[in-house]
Amino acid sequence: MGHLFLINDSFEIExxxxxxxxxxxxxxxxxxENAMKSKDSFHGLPEIHNREYSYGTFYYDFLFQGWPVVNQNPxxxxxxxxxxxxYHSLVxxxxxxxxxxxxxxxxxxxxxxxHYGYSGFAMPSCPNPYVSCYSSWFExxxxxxSQHQVEIVWKNGDDDFLPNKTLSDEILWKEVISHGMEDKLPKYKGNRTITFYEEVMKKKGPNTEAYTIEVGKKVAEANYYIYLPVLSRNERDAVKSLRTIxxxxxxxxxxxxxxxxxxHGMFEYHNERGDHRGEFKFDGSYNSEAQNSHNFRTLESKGE
Known part of the structure; x- marks a missing residue:
């Protein structure tokens, strides 16, 4: 659970x-809405109730008013x-x-x-970290x-490697849209992941490596993973091939x-010993079985 302090200045919309x-x-x-679902709490100063803005007070002339009154306020x-x-349905x-x-x-x-931060309407100058929308709340x-991973709440239905799988799926779909391939979805019977791999990833050619790092990093970080530069470097040196872990x-x-x-533009899963558990697509769906040749070789000396 996090704590957000409301910035009263942000609620002036003049x-x-x-x-x-x-x-x-x-x-x-x-x-x-997302903060409430995550059981984050909001805090503020008493003046939030009586401060006069261009439209009146924040609560009684804006948030808690009915639409006819708000609609008549220039x-x-x-x-x-x-x-x-x-907003009414939320509060x-x-x-x-x-x-x-x-x-x-x-x-x-x-x-x-x-875990603390600040919140309010988006404004040009604000304290850090500042939450004004879903994306800033999620970040x-x-x-x-990612820095306090023991606080992650694992639900029964969560993927064992991707605790935030829903967002992972959205990242792949956004890639499909940004490449103008969303109209190909019916071709793959509505499967967004297959559409991503067939219409986007497979067509990257010589750019596959860079694109894999770009999208794979987004998905991993969206699921609270942290990048390990030392282990990545040690494994690269051991197998003479690029590693991003x-x-x-x-x-x-x-x-x-x-x-x-x-x-291939996919994930290789490894357990706590570095044993390979198989190859999986970016949405966590299975692709191929585990191979001993893919086990980590330097995990004990990773230095992280």
Whole structure:
């Protein structure tokens, strides 16, 4: 569970173009929704209740107002009823969403050694780390969990090597879209992973190695793995071939490893001893059986 401190200045929208206001509000709602699901908590100063913005007070003239009132407020022009209703559905589900503190210094005193950050509407200048949308919330969460892997919550249905498999799948689909190949999906009976490999990865040719590192790194890091430069270098020297290796503390509390297969654009899974467990696609689906020749040779001397 993390802790986010709301920045009151961010909730002034007077200088935000009307065309961008609703998106900024919607992005913040997405951050709140995911934070709530992850049991993160919000904190703020008491002035959040009575500070006067261009539209009035944040809660009573904006967030907790009905659509007819918000729609008649010229300072809130650009905000949609859809996004306002979304926020209502979120905050009314959990009364007392924000815990009030006397000062920001007390917030730091309480949480500076825990997982903490700041939050609010997107703004040009903000403290770091700052959460204003889903992507910034996830990056805040990812960075912490990659360095504190024992805090990862493994659910019964999670893939044993990819605890965040849903996002992994989305990364591959975004690659399909960015390459303009989404119309090929019916050809592969709606299977996004096969579409990615057949229409994107297989067509990289001499760029396969670089593309494997680019996408493989995204997927590994989205699942909280950390890159191991020393082990990668030692294994490269031992087998005279490029190695890119990541580590995660697994479901059972032991280290597990992912090594990139630069030739096929896939993952090689390894257990805590460095034994090869097989080759798997970037979505975690099985591709080929384990091979002893793929076992790590230098794990004990990795220096990490």
């Amino acid at each position: 200088n935000i173009p009307e065309s961008k206001r609703d998106k900024i509000f919607r992005d913040f709602c997405d951050a709140v 300072a809130l022009k650009g905000i949609s009823s859809t996004t306002l209703n979304l 009314f589900a959990i009364p007392g969403l924000v815990s009030l503190l006397p000062s920001d210094s007390i917030f730091l005193d309480q949480f500076q050694y825990l 805040w969460k990812r960075l912490w969990l 990541f580590r995660l503390i697994g479901r059972n509390g032991s280290p597990q490893y992912i090594s990139l297969d630069h030739k």
